[in-house]
Amino acid sequence: MKKLETLFSEGTHQWQVIARDPERASALIDTNEYLIAHGNEAMLTDPGGLEIFPVVFSALAAGFDPRRVKWIFASHQDPDVISSLSLWLEFNPALRCYASRIWGSFLPHYGGDETTFIGLPDEGGKLPLGGIELDVVPAHYLHSSGNFHLYDAKARILFSGDVGAALPPPEEDELFVTDFDRHIRHAEGFHRRFMGSKAAVLDWCERAAVMDIDMLCPQHGSIYQGADVMRFINWLSELEVGSGLWATLPEMKKAA
Amino acid sequence: MGHKNNGTAVRSADLHAIVRIGEGIRGVVDTAREVNLAALNAMLSSRRGGDNAVGFRVASAELRGISTRLMEAMQGLTLLVSSMVNEVAQRQRKQRNQDYFRRVQDSQDRIGGRLSEILGKQEEEVDRLGMLLGQSRRDLHMKASRALRLCNQGLTLSRSALIEAAYGGESAPALKQVAEQLAQSIHSVAEMLGGVRAELEEARR
Numbered sequence: 225m226k227k228l229e230t231l232f233s234e235g236t237h238q239w240q241v242i243a244r245d246p247e248r249a250s251a252l253i254d255t256n257e258y259l260i261a262h263g264n265e266a267m268l269t270d271p272g273g274l275e276i277f278p279v280v281f282s283a284l285a286a287g288f289d290p291r292r293v294k295w296i297f298a299s300h301q302d303p304d305v306i307s308s309l310s311l312w313l314e315f316n317p318a319l320r321c322y323a324s325r326i327w328g329s330f331l332p333h334y335g336g337d338e339t340t341f342i343g344l345p346d347e348g349g350k351l352p353l354g355g356i357e358l359d360v361v362p363a364h365y366l367h368s369s370g371n372f373h374l375y376d377a378k379a380r381i382l383f384s385g386d387v388g389a390a391l392p393p394p395e396e397d398e399l400f401v402t403d404f405d406r407h408i409r410h411a412e413g414f415h416r417r418f419m420g421s422k423a424a425v426l427d428w429c430e431r432a433a434v435m436d437i438d439m440l441c442p443q444h445g446s447i448y449q450g451a452d453v454m455r456f457i458n459w460l461s462e463l464e465v466g467s468g469l470w471a472t473l474p475e476m477k478k479a480a
Numbered sequence: 481m482g483h484k485n486n487g488t489a490v491r492s493a494d495l496h497a498i499v500r501i502g503e504g505i506r507g508v509v510d511t512a513r514e515v516n517l518a519a520l521n522a523m524l525s526s527r528r529g530g531d532n533a534v535g536f537r538v539a540s541a542e543l544r545g546i547s548t549r550l551m552e553a554m555q556g557l558t559l560l561v562s563s564m565v566n567e568v569a570q571r572q573r574k575q576r577n578q579d580y581f582r583r584v585q586d587s588q589d590r591i592g593g594r595l596s597e598i599l600g601k602q603e604e605e606v607d608r609l610g611m612l613l614g615q616s617r618r619d620l621h622m623k624a625s626r627a628l629r630l631c632n633q634g635l636t637l638s639r640s641a642l643i644e645a646a647y648g649g650e651s652a653p654a655l656k657q658v659a660e661q662l663a664q665s666i667h668s669v670a671e672m673l674g675g676v677r678a679e680l681e682e683a684r685r
Binding site: 287290 | 576577580581583584585586587588590591594598602
């Protein structure tokens with residue numbers, strides 16, 4: 225069963241994570257769903273796939289009133305990110321979903337209609353939440369061609385979608401990274417394969433390096449905090465990505 | 481998590497039954513087309529038989545008309561099957577959503593009322609779609625029965641064509657051969673339609 229855990233709390237401003245489901249089917253990748261609340265409103269990031277909806281919803285309802293969730297933020301269009309949308313809409317038809325505008329005609333395949341989606345422009349922007357604003361950070365091609373992260377300057381937390389994701393074995397699957405060198409081995413293959421563009425990686429690293437980040441929260445795997453955030457940004461900036469091409473362009477593998 | 485249940489198997493059986501009915505209808509259309517061609521061939525052969533083959537010509541022309549009406553009837557059945565696929569798909573989606581909501585555990589009883597309301601609405605919608613599907617099945621059964629009656633007329637006509645072929649004088653052996661081909665084809669159509677109707681009766685149980 226997943227559990228709702230608090231990452232940040234200051235007055236009505238909160239970050240919580242719905243994470244770790246030891247009972248999930250082994251065919252499903254585990255995901256982290258983040259709940260950002262301020263005042264009377266809340267936003268859920270990457271609410272997950274259809275199959276995990278019951279556990280995500282149950283975990284959320286155990287610690288928070290799900291009727292306060294007014295917004296969904298989809299970092300990109302993958303099924304593990306947002307295929308549960310139709311179920312969330314069934315619970316609250318007034319729910320609105322932010323996602324890159326390039327997915328406007330793709331996401332309705334998961335549910336919703338033209339009133340459900342709020343298309344985000346490539347350059348990002350600000351999202352209102354109960355009286356404060358969150359920053360939409362462009363992360364295109366990391367790994368999706370229309371990809372965004374979400375930064376909360378008040379909590380100094382960056383929700384980073386698939387950037388920072390890791391697939392550790394169950395015995396090392398902790399909520400927070402405790403040993404960066406050990407953890408990053410489980411992130412390496414994923415980033416090499418799923419991130420296709422070095423230019424996109426460097427663009428994101430430059431942007432992230434100047435942000436004031438206490439926690440970097442990926443959709444899969446452990447959360448980076450403190451000095452591990454910058455360690456991760458440096459590690460990623462040096463990583464050769466696009467490993468899918470190594471099969472047909474072996475010289476790229478040698479260079480890496 | 482991610483478990484398959486009996487409901488999934490039952491729902492998938494609905495769709496499989498419709499697929500089999502659709503295949504049966506396609507088979508009927510193909511064979512009815514063969515009847516149409518065989519009847520045309522019979523009409524041409526009967527010209528060579530002259531006045532002796534007038535009866536055979538009339539029976540062949542009637543058979544050709546029946547095969548055309550059969551093909552038209554099958555178009556109606558095909559449209560009905562398409563709408564049934566849509567109804568089954570919608571019902572499956574609703575039932576699947578219902579499964580997900582049933583698996584939600586509301587330990588705080590924070591939103592129990594809202595969950596009951598959602599489950600109630602889903603139940604109503606599943607029932608409504610089930611009734612719609614039942615009606616479509618009954619329509620399909622009625623249309624298949626009508627087509628089968630048409631086919632029985634065709635079988636009677638093909639027997640008449642066989643009898644008339646015997647009066648075809650010198651052309652009698654050739655007309656008999658054509659008449660036998662016609663009878664065989666219309667018999668195949670009748671068999672296939674019978675299969676479609678049986679499939680429908682099975683699905684109604």
